[in-house]
Amino acid sequence: MKAIISIFLLLVLVGCGQVSGEMTLEEINDSQSVTSANNNEPFLSFRWIEKGYDGTFVPIKNKVDQSSQEIYQQFGDPISRGHYEGGIYWEYDQATYFFNPDTNRCVAIAINIEEHNITSEEMKRQLGTPDQSEMNEMDGFWMYIYQLGEYELLFETEQKEGPLLYAWLKKTL
Structure with missing residues (x-):
């Protein structure tokens, strides 16, 4: 039985x-969902928008508007240094920091997100519809821009519906 x-x-x-x-x-x-290779938390999430309003770039847990001295104390010597659009940049493994040459303060942070294979559709599902979507003729990238008060969260791709290559958090000037 x-x-x-x-x-x-x-x-x-x-x-x-x-x-x-x-x-x-x-x-x-x-x-x-798009997840980080390091853990089970989503790599791309609405936290990028929420924290972007105070200048925090979620994927690297760092803030725009820091001094070049603060960045140097955190990361040491950059892999490379150069000039971009009238400013100065320092490239590190995890991100590239862009500085206003007059104030020596960080005005933008950019990261390569190609390895995460995020599509523009996934970006829109996670973050909502961008405030702007346009071609940047100077750099040759299609841009998706979210206006976040004093900051902009920007994504770049080679073609309008292609995979996202770069993400930026920029202070609006």
Whole structure:
């Protein structure tokens, strides 16, 4: 009798998907979000917008508007230094920092996000519709821009619906 009940319970569990390895709806939704390679937290999330309003760039947990001295104390010598659009940049492994040459304060941070394979559609699902979407003729990139008060969150791609390559948090001038 116990064997019959055990077989019956096993059949019921398999029929309900509890033993067969089927994923629940919640597991399917979780697996579809863009996640960081380091942990299970989403790489791209609405926190980018929320924290961007105070100048915090979520993926690297750092702020725009720091002095060049503060950046140097955090990261040391940059991999490279140069000039871009009348300003100065310092490139590090995790990000490139752009400085106003008159104030020596960071006015933008850029990161390469190509490895995360984020599409413009995924960006819109996570962050909403951008405030601007246009071609930057000078750099040759399509840009998606979110206005965040004193800051802009910007994404660049080679073509309008292509995978996102770079993300920026910029202080509006």
